[in-house]
Amino acid sequence: MNDMNKVGIVGYGITPFTKDDKKIESILLDSAKELFKNNSQINRDEIDAVLISTNNNSKYLSPVLSEMAGIQPKIAHTIESLCNSGTNSIVSAYSYIASGLADMILITGAERYDSPGQILEWDNSRGEFKHPIFWASIFAKSYKREFSISDEQLSIVSVKNHKQAKENPNALSNKTYTIEDVMNSKKLTDDLRLLDCSRPCTGSASIILASEQKAKQLTDQPVWITGIGQKTISAGFTKNISFSSMESTRLAGKTALKMAGKNIENIDVAEIHDAFSVCEPMALESLGFSNDGKGTSMVKELHETNNFKINPRGGLIGTGHPLGATGIAQTIEITQQLQSNAGNRQTENPQAGLIHNMSAAATSSTVLVLEK
Amino acid sequence: MSFESKLTEGKFCIPECDECKKIVWPPSEICSYCFGNVHLKEGDFVGKIIEFSSQKDQFFCIVEFENTIRIMAKISETPEIGKNVKISKCGINDGNYVFQVI
Numbered sequence: 144m145n146d147m148n149k150v151g152i153v154g155y156g157i158t159p160f161t162k163d164d165k166k167i168e169s170i171l172l173d174s175a176k177e178l179f180k181n182n183s184q185i186n187r188d189e190i191d192a193v194l195i196s197t198n199n200n201s202k203y204l205s206p207v208l209s210e211m212a213g214i215q216p217k218i219a220h221t222i223e224s225l226c227n228s229g230t231n232s233i234v235s236a237y238s239y240i241a242s243g244l245a246d247m248i249l250i251t252g253a254e255r256y257d258s259p260g261q262i263l264e265w266d267n268s269r270g271e272f273k274h275p276i277f278w279a280s281i282f283a284k285s286y287k288r289e290f291s292i293s294d295e296q297l298s299i300v301s302v303k304n305h306k307q308a309k310e311n312p313n314a315l316s317n318k319t320y321t322i323e324d325v326m327n328s329k330k331l332t333d334d335l336r337l338l339d340c341s342r343p344c345t346g347s348a349s350i351i352l353a354s355e356q357k358a359k360q361l362t363d364q365p366v367w368i369t370g371i372g373q374k375t376i377s378a379g380f381t382k383n384i385s386f387s388s389m390e391s392t393r394l395a396g397k398t399a400l401k402m403a404g405k406n407i408e409n410i411d412v413a414e415i416h417d418a419f420s421v422c423e424p425m426a427l428e429s430l431g432f433s434n435d436g437k438g439t440s441m442v443k444e445l446h447e448t449n450n451f452k453i454n455p456r457g458g459l460i461g462t463g464h465p466l467g468a469t470g471i472a473q474t475i476e477i478t479q480q481l482q483s484n485a486g487n488r489q490t491e492n493p494q495a496g497l498i499h500n501m502s503a504a505a506t507s508s509t510v511l512v513l514e515k
Numbered sequence: 516m517s518f519e520s521k522l523t524e525g526k527f528c529i530p531e532c533d534e535c536k537k538i539v540w541p542p543s544e545i546c547s548y549c550f551g552n553v554h555l556k557e558g559d560f561v562g563k564i565i566e567f568s569s570q571k572d573q574f575f576c577i578v579e580f581e582n583t584i585r586i587m588a589k590i591s592e593t594p595e596i597g598k599n600v601k602i603s604k605c606g607i608n609d610g611n612y613v614f615q616v617i
Contacts, residue, residue: 267612268541270587272575277587280568281577288596333569379541381577381585386566 147241151358151365152513153351154182155475160315160346160463162256167199170253171208174347174468178249179212184361185351191245192218196232196252197467198225198260208251218245225260225502226418228252229348229470230509236352237368246354252472253347254465261343261466263503268381276331276340278380278504279419283334285386286421290436294334297439298325300420301338301460303446308457310487313472315344315463325420339420341458346465348472364482369495370403370512372396380504389422391508392429392501399497403512407431410512411493412451412480414473416501417458426499427453430510455480455488470500474511481515518542521555522612527602528555529581540584561601562586562616567594576600578616588614 156178163170179185193216195204205219218239222232229252239245254260262273269277286292302322308314320328320338328338358365372395376382384390400407407430415430417423424438432453433441445453456462456476459469477496479485494515501508519542521528530539534551544553560580567576567590576594579585590600603617 264610266541268584268586270575270614271589271608271611272587273611277568277575280570281566281587284568285566331570335568381587386577 148243149355149367150237150240150352151355151367152474152478153353153358153361153365154178154185155351155478156181156349157313157472157475158347159313160344160465163345165345167197167201167204167253167255168207168211170255170345170347171195171204171251172211174253174349175208175212175249175251178349178351182351187212187214190214190216190247190249192216192236192239192248194232194236194248194250195221196228196250196471197221197254198223198228198258199255199467200259214249224507225263226416226466227470227500227502227507227509228467230474230498230500230511233350233352233470233474233511234371234373234509237371240352240354246357248352249349250352250471251347251349252468252470254345254467256343256345258343258466263378266379268379275418276335279340279421280332280334281386282425282504283419283421286425289387292439294326295322296443297339297420298322299439299443299446300417300423301325303442304417304454304458304461307451307455307488308461311456311462314457314461315342316457316461335419341418341460341464344463344465346463346468346472348468348475350471350474366478366481367514368511369514370399370405372398372402372510373508375507377506378503380506383504383506387425388435389425389429389501389505389508391505392426392499392510395508395510396430396499399510399512403514405495405512409495410497411495412455412477412490413453413497413499414456414476415454415458415499417454417460418464420460423453423458430499451488451490455485455490470498470509473498473500474513477513481513516555517544518555519607522605523607525604525606526557527560527605527614528557529560529584531556538581538583559601561599564594564596564598564600566596576616586614588616590616
């Protein structure tokens with residue numbers, strides 16, 4: 144591990160998440176343009192690779208974005224892994240740099256509000272219940288029974304994350320809600336309400352990774368990727384070992400922390416993949432931020448003390464979930480936090496942050512650790 | 516006959532490897548453990564309810580067969596965790612497998 148080159152984040156660009164009906168190619172360019180506008184020190188001729196994160200069915204998107212952005216990279220391709228495509232792309236870019244194949248890489252994630260990545264057609268074990276609200280309902284029912292948790296306790300996740308999203312100018316939502324609002328929002332199933340769900344949207348996020356030498360030349364505030372963990376248990380939802388915890392998250396978290404030489408207590412700020420309310424406490428428990436069954440108590444305490452430690456940008460629930468852009472947007476948030484550049488969302492002097500990004504009912508998880 | 520052709524006839528079969536005898540799920544013609552060929556076992560299989568929820572008074576549940584196979588199925592009566600059930604109806608509708616248990 145020590146022989147590998149160090150990899151840092153040297154720039155980012157992100158645009159507001161919306162319900163806009165735009166072509167994927169234009170959406171990709173939106174955040175790439177933002178990135179180069181805000182980082183004029185980055186020479187596009189020195190970009191060795193352009194990696195695209197999306198579930199969109201359009202083809203050849205990396206050469207397309209490269210041409211539109213005036214880049215002629217050595218390596219150009221798309222990475223798709225449903226909802227954690229974004230962090231998967233970051234892991235691929237990290238590997239190219241750590242191995243010496245590339246020195247500087249642009250990663251752009253984008254999605255349209257009508258992404259085909261919302262339904263995994265292959266997973267026939269789910270019968271006619273393929274929409275994500277059904278696995279989320281099973282998770283919620285199982286979690287509530289296992290730990291005697293109420294719908295009201297789960298709804299605080301949505302209240303907290305909408306409140307935090309209000310401080311994020313790029314978030315889809317800019318409204319705050321009470322527990323009653325969440326409880327009274329449209330009932331989608333017996334165990335899930337509308338405000339418990341993240342919403343698909345149109346969005347784009349770009350990031351540039353570079354080798355240590357290049358990162359130090361290009362920025363005074365590099366943020367280093369010091370831990371990476373990934374685990375895939377299955378593709379099919381019903382193969383999950385438990386419906387009240389996330390095994391892939393537990394294993395990915397352990398690997399990432401071990402690589403970074405950190406304990407979960409050393410993590411000051413984290414982005415958690417709250418596709419639905421119940422996912423936040425489940426992930427907090429599986430990552431070790433709280434004991435089993437105590438995730439909602441942690442969420443309640445953070446909310447009551449106005450502590451933005453978990454999901455400062457508003458999570459997927461408050462910010463919106465443009466699948467391929469989500470993992471990159473989460474990574475940008477932790478970068479901004481570590482650079483003390485997160486505006487009203489800033490947590491107190493964080494030294495280390497964590498990103499949790501998962502796919503298809505936690506059948507697969509990626510965890511990253513970032514440090515100043 | 517493939518699992519899907521049997522399912523279209525309303526028959527739920529359990530795919531089992533000719534070589535290692537393990538159950539292969541989701542259905543495949545090749546075993547995910549030893550890459551052996553897979554055959555279909557027919558029968559009146561009994562499953563167990565693992566979890567459930569409901570949408571507009573329609574209950575849906577996760578049912579486990581032979582401690583291995585899990586499917587999501589409709590059920591008309593209020594489900595109970597651990598209760599034994601059998602497939603009452605199955606098929607393919609609009610490309611999706613559909614299962615009902617009783």
